[in-house]
Amino acid sequence: DGKKAEVIHWWTSASEAAAIKVFADRFQEAGGEWVDNGIAGDAAKQTFTNRLLGGNPPQVGQFNVTREFEEIVDAGLLNNLNAEAEAGNWAEVLPGIINNVIKRDGNYYAVPVNIHGSNWLWYNKAAFEKAGAKPPTDWDSFFEAVDKLKADGAVPLAVGGEAWQERLTFNAVLLSVAGRDFYLKLFNDRDAELIKSEKMGEVIDVYTRLRDLVRETDKGSPGRSWNETTSMVITGKAAMQIMGDWAKGEFISAGQKAGVDYGCIPAVIPQSPYMISGDVFVFPKTGNEADRETQSLMVNVMLDKETQVAFNNVKGSIPVRSDVDPSKLDPCGAQAIKLTSSDATHVGSTGMYITPDLAGAIQDIYTEYWNASDMTKEDMVARLVETFETVN
Amino acid sequence: MQNNTNTAHVSAKDLSVSFGKVDVLKKLNLEINKGEFLVLLGASGCGKSTLLNTFAGLQEATDGDVWIDDRNVTFMEPKDRGIAMVFQSYALYPKMTVRGNLSFGLKMNKTPKDKINELVAYAARVLQIENLLDRKPGELSGGQRQRVAIGRALVRKADVFLFDEPLSNLDAKLRSELRVELKRLHEELGATMIYVTHDQVEALTLADRIAVMKAGVIQQLGTPDQIYKEPATRYVAQFVGMPSMNFVTGKIINTSGGTYFENGDIKFSIDEYISKQPLRDGQTVELGIRPEHVVLDTDGSTTFNVDIIEKLGSELIVWGKVGSTSLTLRAEPESSVASKEVRKISFKISGLNFFDPETGLRL
C-alpha cells in the first residue's frame, strides 16, 4: 500500500465532508489512498498533536492558518515543502499574508487550502424592507437602520453570546473604524501604544453601542450558538448578524438565496478591510520515505487549480489561489474574491500575527467587557495594554 | 411474685406465619397475663424468635391476630405497641457508641437529658459496662455486645419486654446477677415479659409460667413446677430437665396384687401413680423418669451397670444400663461410684410419668 495517507481533519459536518470528499476523490484518482480520520472540534488538533508526539503521526494533519503550528515546525516534526512550493510557484499564487504564515525561516511547511472571511454582515432583506431600513454604509447609517428595525419589533442585531463571536464582533468594529494599518501595527508590530490612542477609543465606543444594543434587544444572546443566531436572521426574528462566511451554509440549507432573501456585506461596513482566515494541512515526518512521496502527491492535489475551485465551491470558502476562475461564485463569494486578490483590501485574522495565547487572553477581555456592568472603557484599555505587554 | 390478674395482656390468636413455603407458626394460640413473666422454651428453629417478632410487629402474620391489652394490634406499628426487645442477633447500631445505643430510643422519645443520663448510668452499672460507654459495638467482645443489647431494652419503660436469649453469651456469674436484676425490674415495673431461653435454670427461676413450643405450636403452658413435674407430652418431658428424662418403653401389668410396669429389664409397682386415664392391662406405655428419681441404693432391687460418669462439680451424672435399657442418674459427688462398676438402684415412684407411645400424650 504505497500511497496511503491518513488525514486527520475536523471537517465532519455534512457540507464540510462533501468538501473534503473532493480532496479525497482527487487524491484517489491521482493514485493515492485516502484514509479519512475526521474528528470534530478541538479533539482533532489534540489527537494530531498527541500522535505526532507519540511517534505515530498520520501522513496529513490539519491546522488553522495561524501561528499555532510554528512550534511543531521548530521541533522538526514536519516535512518541509520547499520542493513543492517552488514547483507550484506558491510565492506568486498565494496571498502574501498566508504565505507568511506557512513559511518559517524561509521554508514552507504547510499547504493552505481555502480562504474564509470572518467579518461579514448578514441581513434579512424582508426585515429591512418591512422596517424601511437600508443596509448600512457606515456606522451611523448602521445605527439609523437599527432604530428603524427596533421600532419595527425585530431584533436589529443578533449576536451569539459566546466569547469568540464577541471577539469577531470586536475585530469587525476595529477594522471598520481603525482601518488596516492600525490593525497591522497593533497585531503584527505589537505596538501596544495604539491601544491608548483615540482611534481605539472610537472602536471601543462603537463596540459599546453594539453591546448596549444587544443587551437591550437581544435577551437570549448569552451562550447562544452562531447557528441559532443565524436562524434568527433566516426566520426574520433578527435582522442582522455579524459572522464569518460559514454562515452562508445555514442560509443555503434553509433554502434561501443570496441577494434575494438575505444580503451580505463583506467587512460589515463597506470599504473596510476584509479579514481572512483559512485552513492548512501539514505533513509530519513519518520516518518513511514512501510517505514523503504520498505527502508530495497530496500537496499537489490539494493545491491543484481545479481541485481548489471544486473544493471551495462546496466548502463555501474561496480558493486560496488567486489564479482561479471566479465566475462560478455566488454574489457574496464574488465580492470576497475581489477583496482577497489585493493585499491592500484584506488582513489576516489575528491568529496569523499573534500567538493563540495572546489571542485568547485578549478575547477574554473583549468578552468580559461585552458582558460587564462595571468595567469602563479605561479598564478595558488598561487591561489590553497590560496583556499585550505581558503575554507573549 | 406472680401477678396473675387474669387479664390477658398479650395474646396470639390462631397466629400463623410463613416464610414463603416454610410455615413457621401454625395457628398458634397463647395468652400471656398482665405482669406475667413468661418463658418460651423450644427446640432451636421451632419459631420462638418468629413469635417474638410477630408480637413486636416486625414480622407480618400470614394469618391470625395479635392482641395487646384489648386492642387487635396485628397491623399496628411496632412503636405503637409499647414494647422493648432484645434481639437474638443484638442488632446494635454499628456507628453509635454504647452510650448512643443505649440512649437512642430514649432520645427519640424526647426523654429529658438528665433522665437519659440517669437511665444509661443505671443500665451500664447493672450490666457492668460502665467503662465501655464510649466504645463502638465493633470494639466489644461478644458478651459485651449482648449486654449492650440488653441495656437497650433495660432503659425503656415499656409495657411488654421481649427477650430473645438475652444472656446466652454471658458467664455464669454475670448471668445469675442479671437474672436477679431482671426479676427486680419485672417486679418494679409490673411489665409483662416474654423471655426466650435455652437455659433451664433461667427458665425455671425466672418464669411465672413456661410455654414449651414445638414446631410452631405451643405444647404446654404452665408453671415451672407443672412443666417439670407433670409434662403434658413426652416432648415437653424430655425437653425440660438436664440431663434429660429417662424413657423406657414397656407394658402395664394389672394383677390383683397391684399394677406394675415391666419391660423385661425393669419391673416395679406403680400403684401410687395417679394417671389421668386408667392404665389398661397390657397397654404399651412409655415410662419417663428423671435422673434424680433413679437413685443409687444399696438396698435397691435393680442391678445397674455403670458406663460413664460425668463430674459436674456439685453432682455426678451417671450413665449406665439395666440389662439393655439405658438409664441416666444423678449422684452426689461424694458417692464413690466409678465407671464399669455394678451398682444397685431403686426408683422414686413420685417421679414417674407415663406417656402414650403413639400420641406422646401424658397418660
Place this chain on the structure above:
Amino acid sequence: MQNNTNTAHVSAKDLSVSFGKVDVLKKLNLEINKGEFLVLLGASGCGKSTLLNTFAGLQEATDGDVWIDDRNVTFMEPKDRGIAMVFQSYALYPKMTVRGNLSFGLKMNKTPKDKINELVAYAARVLQIENLLDRKPGELSGGQRQRVAIGRALVRKADVFLFDEPLSNLDAKLRSELRVELKRLHEELGATMIYVTHDQVEALTLADRIAVMKAGVIQQLGTPDQIYKEPATRYVAQFVGMPSMNFVTGKIINTSGGTYFENGDIKFSIDEYISKQPLRDGQTVELGIRPEHVVLDTDGSTTFNVDIIEKLGSELIVWGKVGSTSLTLRAEPESSVASKEVRKISFKISGLNFFDPETGLRL
C-alpha cells in the same frame, strides 16, 4: 480420654495483644498438649476470643509468640496453621447456602467432590440441619446459624479446633447431643481442641483441663476436678460452680483445742483442712464453701434463716442468712424447706477453701 503426651501442641509465650490503648492479653502463657481438650473459662470480655483469634492468626500479636507443634507460627497464615474455628459471631458466608458454607473449607482444600458430599451429609445429620442445606444464612434461626458455624469446623480434618462458645444458642437437648458428638470427634481425630464456653456443665464434662482467664492472664490451669475442688484463687473459686461459692470473711483461731474459723456468726473447727501454708492465729481469711457443702441438717449447730428458694426442678437453691452472713445452699427438691423458715445447717469440712483476702490466693 486424656491424651497427655506432654508435648505442647499449641502454646502462647508471653503473648500480648492490644487494641490501641486497650491491653487485652498481657504476657499470657499457656501450653496445650497434643490431643488435649482445653476449655477456656473467664468473665465476659476477659480476652478469650482474642486469644483464639491470635491462635488462629486472625489477630496480630503485639508481642510474644504463638507456637504450634514446634513451629513458631506467630506470622504464619491462618490457612497454614491447620486449624478449624467456630466463631462466636458465626461469620457465615451470607451469599452461600448452608451447603456452600459447610463445603467451602473443603473446596479450598481441594477435597474430592464425593468426600465433600459425604462430610457435609455427616455434619448436617449430626447438627440436624439436613433440611436446611439449601437455605442462605439469612433464612435461618439463631440456633440454626450457630449450627452451621459449628458444621463448618466439624467437616474439617484440622489439627487444632478452636470453638468460641459454639453451643450458646442451642437448646439443652441439642447441646448435650452435640457435646457427645464433639467428644467423639475429639477422640476420633485426636485433635487438640480449645473451647470457650460460659456453660459450666460443658466445661466440666468436656474438658481435659480447664484454663480460667481473668483480664488477659491465665489464673489457673488444671483438671476440672482441681479447678472445682482446689481453686487457686478466690476468682476461680467464685467463677466456677453454680450457684457461686459462699464467701465469708473471718479469723483463724488457733487454740490448743484445735484450729477454728470464726466470724461472729459462724464458728467451726478446721483441723481437717490441709492448707498450703500454716494458718496463723488471728489471721484474717476468706472462707469459701460451695452451696453443696452447706447442708440442711436437723442436727446442725448453726441456725439458718431462709430468705428465698429457687426451684430448679432437680434441686432447690436456698438463699438465706446466718446472723448477718449470707449463705446459699443446695437442697433436694423433696426437702420441704420454705421461705422465711428457720433451719439448722452444718458444714462439710471437706469442701472448705481459704483465701488470702489481700491477694486472693488460696491458703
Place this chain on the structure above:
Amino acid sequence: MMTMTQSTSTPSLKKPRTIISKERIAIYLFLIICSLFFLLPLYIVLITSLKTMPEIRMGNIMSWPETWNTDAWVKAWSTACTGLQCEGVSVGFWNSIKILIPSLFVSILSGAICGYVLSYWRFKGAELFFGIILFGAFIPYQALIYPMIKIFATFGLYGTLPGIILVHTIFGLPIMTLIFRNYYSTLPSEIFKAARVDGAGFFGVFFHVLLPMSTPILIVAVILQVTGIWNDFLLGLIFGGRENMPMTVQLNNIVNTARGAKEYNVNMAATFLTAMVPLLVYFFSGRWFVRGIAAGAVKG
C-alpha cells in the same frame, strides 16, 4: 411512616396492608415530581429529534412536533456523514463494544482487587498508595497524556486495543479502587477471617466470598465504567489507534461541528442512540441491587 418491613412473606388476601396510604401517595408524588424534573431535558431532546430542521428553526422548543418525523433517527443511525463516511453512528458500534467489554472487565476487576487489598491486606504504605490513587483521580487526564504516550509507545502499546484497555484501566483505577475499598470497609470483617481460617488464600477469599457479596457495588462500578468508557472518544482516538475508533467519535463528529451547519434533530437522535447501551445497562441493573447483602452473616 414508610413501610420498611423486610418480610418476604406473601401477604394473604385478608391483609388490607397500607396499599394506598398517605405515605405511599407522598412517596410516589415525590418520585413522580422528581421524574418530571429529570425528564424535562429528555423531552426536549426527544421532541426535537422528531421535528424537521425548519420546524426547529421556527418553532417553540417545547412544542409538540407538527408532524412526527423519524428521519433524523434513521439518518443519525445510518446515513449521517461523519467525515467521508456517511453511515451514521452505527459504524463504530462494534468497535465500542470491543473496547467496552474488556475495559469494563479489567478496570472493574483491578479496582475491586485494589479495594480488596486496601481493606483487608494492609501493607506498608497502603494509606499513601490510596492517597496517591485518590489524588490521581483529580488530575485532568489531558495533563498526563503526553508522558503516557511516551511510555505506551515504549512498550508498543500505543495505538493498540490492549493499549486503550490499559488506559481505561488506569484512569478508572482511582474511582474503582475508592468505591470498592469503601464498600468492603462496611462488610463485617469476621467473614473475611472465617474464609481465611477455612483455608482460602488471597484470591480464594476474594473470588469466592467477597465478590458474591459485592453485587450492589459492582453494579455501581458497572454503571460508572460503562458510562465512562462508552462515552469516551478522546482516549480512544489518541490511544486506541484508527482501527479501534469507538462510536462516540462518530457522535462527536455529528454533534460537535464548530462551523458546519447544525442539524439539531440528528444530533439529538444520535446522542440518544449512542446512549442506548448505558441506558439498557441502567435499566436492567436493578435486580443486582439486592437487599441485606450480609444478612445472617454475623451476630452482633
Place this chain on the structure above:
Amino acid sequence: MKYPLISSRLAARLTILPFVVIALTIFVGCVLWSVQLSFTSSKLLPNSDFVGLDQYIRLFNTTRWIVSLKNMVIFGVLFTSGSLILGFLLAVFIDQKVRAESFFRTVFLYPHALSFVVTGLAWQWFLNPALGLQEMVRVAGWESFTFDWLVNRDFAIYTVVFAAIWQASGLVMALMLAGLRGVDPEIWKATKIDGVPTWRVYLHVIIPILGPVIFTSVILLSLSVVKGYDIVVAMTGGGPGIATEVPAKFVLDHLLQRANIGLAMAGATVMLLTVIAALAPWLYVKHVKKGANG
C-alpha cells in the same frame, strides 16, 4: 508491626505491585513531570526553558482565573451538597419498595449516560429567556414573568449548578441505593422497636452507616467540581463574559486552544495543591487513627 512475606500476603503484595507501579509512574511520575512544566515557558509543546514562577504570577494576575476559582467554590459547595441531598433522597424514596423501581432508577440515572453536549443544549434552550421557560410562561399569559438566570452574569453559575445536579444526582442515588441495600435488616427492626420515626432513622442510624458511601460520593462529586468543564462549555461556554468560567476550563483552554502548556500546568498544579490540601487532613487523621489501632 511486623509484616513477614508469607503465601497469601505475598500474593497480595504481588497483585498490588503492578498497581503501585502504575500509581507511581502515572499518578506520581507523570504528574511531577507535568508540574515541572509549570515552571517552564512551554507553549504548544513541552520545553525546558525554566522561567521560575512567572506562570503562577501571570495566573494570579488573570481575572479569569480568579473568577474561575471563585466559581469553583460556589459551584463546588452548591453542587456537592445539592447532589448529595437529592441523590440521597431519591435513593431513600426508591428504596421504599416502590413499583417500577427500574423505571425510576433509569430516569434518575439517564442524564449520566447522555452526552452533555446535547443535554446541556436542551437545558440551555429551556433556560434561555427567548426560547424556553420564560417565553412559554409569557405566551401562556403571564407577560411580566422573568426567568433569565442563564443570561444573567450574577446568576448564570446557578443554572450550571442546577444542570450539574440534575446530571450527577442519579449517580449518587445509585451509590446510596447500593449502600442502603447493604444495611442489615435487623438494624431496621431495632429502630422500629425503639420507636424511631423513619426520617430520624435515616438521619441518625443509616447515614452514619453509609459513611463510606457518602465519602465515595463526595469524592466523585468533587471530581466533577475540579475536573468538570463540559457542563460549563455546553451550557454557557463560560459566559456571559467570564461569569461562569471554571479552573478546569481555563486549564484545558490553555492546553488545547491557546497553546500555553506552562500556564495550563500552573493552573493544574494549583488545583492539585487545593485537592491535596483538602485530602491531607483526612489522610492524616486516618493514619493517626490507624496507628492508634496497632
